[in-house]
Amino acid sequence: MSTPYVTTKIAAAIALLLAGPSAFAADTLFDDFTPLVGDTTPLNPGSDKPYRLSSPNFSQETIADRATQNTLVPGSNSGNWDMIAANETGPNAGRYLFAPFETGTGGVQRIDLWDGNYNTRTTTIVAPGTQGFVAGDASRWTPWGGYLTAEESWGAGSTKGRLFEVTDPTTATASGANFVQRSVIPRVSHEGLAFDASKALYFVDELNGGSIYKYVSANPNATSGADFFAAGQTFALKVGAGGQFEGNNGPAITGIGSWEAITDLNGGALAGISTVLADGTVDGRATADNASVLGTGYNRPEDLEIQTLANGNQFLYFTTTDSDDDGVSSNGRGRVYSLNVGTNEVKLFAGTDTLDLATGGSAGAAGFKNPDNLAIDAAGNIYIVEDQDGGVEDVWLAKDENHDGVAEGIGKWISLTTAGAESTGLYFDLFNPNKAYINVQHPADGIDRTIALTATAPVPVPGAVWLFGSALAGIVGLRRRKA
Numbered sequence: 001m002s003t004p005y006v007t008t009k010i011a012a013a014i015a016l017l018l019a020g021p022s023a024f025a026a027d028t029l030f031d032d033f034t035p036l037v038g039d040t041t042p043l044n045p046g047s048d049k050p051y052r053l054s055s056p057n058f059s060q061e062t063i064a065d066r067a068t069q070n071t072l073v074p075g076s077n078s079g080n081w082d083m084i085a086a087n088e089t090g091p092n093a094g095r096y097l098f099a100p101f102e103t104g105t106g107g108v109q110r111i112d113l114w115d116g117n118y119n120t121r122t123t124t125i126v127a128p129g130t131q132g133f134v135a136g137d138a139s140r141w142t143p144w145g146g147y148l149t150a151e152e153s154w155g156a157g158s159t160k161g162r163l164f165e166v167t168d169p170t171t172a173t174a175s176g177a178n179f180v181q182r183s184v185i186p187r188v189s190h191e192g193l194a195f196d197a198s199k200a201l202y203f204v205d206e207l208n209g210g211s212i213y214k215y216v217s218a219n220p221n222a223t224s225g226a227d228f229f230a231a232g233q234t235f236a237l238k239v240g241a242g243g244q245f246e247g248n249n250g251p252a253i254t255g256i257g258s259w260e261a262i263t264d265l266n267g268g269a270l271a272g273i274s275t276v277l278a279d280g281t282v283d284g285r286a287t288a289d290n291a292s293v294l295g296t297g298y299n300r301p302e303d304l305e306i307q308t309l310a311n312g313n314q315f316l317y318f319t320t321t322d323s324d325d326d327g328v329s330s331n332g333r334g335r336v337y338s339l340n341v342g343t344n345e346v347k348l349f350a351g352t353d354t355l356d357l358a359t360g361g362s363a364g365a366a367g368f369k370n371p372d373n374l375a376i377d378a379a380g381n382i383y384i385v386e387d388q389d390g391g392v393e394d395v396w397l398a399k400d401e402n403h404d405g406v407a408e409g410i411g412k413w414i415s416l417t418t419a420g421a422e423s424t425g426l427y428f429d430l431f432n433p434n435k436a437y438i439n440v441q442h443p444a445d446g447i448d449r450t451i452a453l454t455a456t457a458p459v460p461v462p463g464a465v466w467l468f469g470s471a472l473a474g475i476v477g478l479r480r481r482k483a
């Protein structure tokens with residue numbers, strides 16, 4: 001362990017030793033890292049080890065790739081592998097990863113993590129183009145054991161913007177999944193999906209001016225998607241007086257929010273409020289803009305994650321990938337917000353003014369651009385994946401030690417080197433705190449990949465420098481374990 005590494009750890013530890021203890025009892029080695037600085041050199045064609053890692057104790061491995069899939073079953077995989085989910089409950093929980101294809105002929109694939117044979121572990125369970133599915137993006141395991149995905153495609157007169165459930169995700173055969181549209185959910189350009197403790201389902205409209213939504217099922221404890229989505233009411237988030245739009249150089253939109261109904265209790269239209277489409281479903285975008293709703297318009301909201309603290313409080317995090325804070329749209333500014341599920345207070349969680357851990361917390365994170373995807377590790381750290389080209393795209397780790405919904409600092413955790421690509425779907429294994437997965441989509445060589453990331457314990461270094469560094473870092477770890 002070099003002296004600069006220890007110095008950085010000390011500075012970060014001092015900066016982050018704030019009032020409240022961490023509320024997470026679990027631990028992980030992923031947050032023991034040296035924040036990266038600078039950009040990478042793009043590699044073309046893409047490497048099977050596409051990331052610059054922030055710690056010598058991290059490793060990476062390709063566990064699936066598109067070229068292999070299409071060699072084994074020609075035409076089975078349309079690419080642009082997007083968000084990742086796992087079977088988090090039920091028999092063999094944690095065995096499978098699921099991801100949709102974000103293409104004009106969308107589909108869904110499944111990776112069997114217990115299959116040691118590289119050529120048999122990955123299966124397309126929803127064939128490309130099934131039911132006209134396009135731009136598959138969202139990915140979420142449900143409380144009853146189904147798998148949800150949805151279309152990141154919506155506009156006036158569109159037939160897309162749909163949410164689907166795979167009702168047999170772990171048992172479906174190749175191209176044989178039961179793929180069901182859940183039409184009670186209003187149509188929007190979907191990306192993030194998240195369930196809170198009461199099993200309300202949150203989603204977004206990925207639009208410059210898009211809203212945040214919540215669906216409350218009439219049967220939240222349903223044991224099937226058919227029952228959960230049979231009836232329920234959808235709401236749009238209104239912050240303060242509502243109707244705001246972040247836009248270019250708009251201020252962060254924070255404050256106390258309220259949830260305004262855009263459907264009735266059964267998911268049907270509200271007279272004078274809901275915009276109804278030709279097939280009887282509700283246009284979520286148009287309805288959120290109704291004068292009786294005034295949903296708050298964020299600048300391209302994308303991903304959602306729910307964090308549950310030890311005291312039961314929950315935060316919903318969401319990214320606004322194109323929200324600009326300096327009037328220069330070309331520099332890729334963006335924000336991450338937190339919403340306290342209990343109080344409905346919205347705060348700015350992270351942005352370019354958030355302190356950069358690489359500087360010991362002495363300057364803002366000027367290199368932070370276009371936040372897109374979110375993930376949460378076993379210790380409750382928030383990870384933010386940028387929507388940038390390989391070579392300048394980074395994944396940042398955010399620290400919020402006092403859990404007030406505002407990050408004290410962020411640091412570059414890994415950086416993508418693959419030309420033409422972007423990272424998506426970062427997912428931390430619920431059953432192994434030192435394992436994570438991430439997709440590399442649309443690289444210049446056309447070979448999408450799923451990468452497994454692993455963190456291992458560092459090898460101790462001798463002398464007083466190690467003792468000093470570990471003592472300070474240990475304070476954070478001790479507080480976490482006692483929480």
